[in-house]
Amino acid sequence: MKKAIGWIVLILLIFYIGTNPGPASDIAQGIGDGIAEIFRNIGVFLRELSD
DSSP states (O other): HHHHHHHHHHHHHHHHHHHHHHHHHHHHHHHHHHHHHHHHHHHHHHHHHHH
């Protein structure tokens, strides 16, 4: 059952990206920016610890 739900979610995601590429790319860029900001902040934290 879990596997079937995973496939359905994947198919719906691909369908969404195929029918709305603009908003989908904005979402992906936002997620990427968020992840980059997290790693940037970790780097700042570690740099401040070493000072």
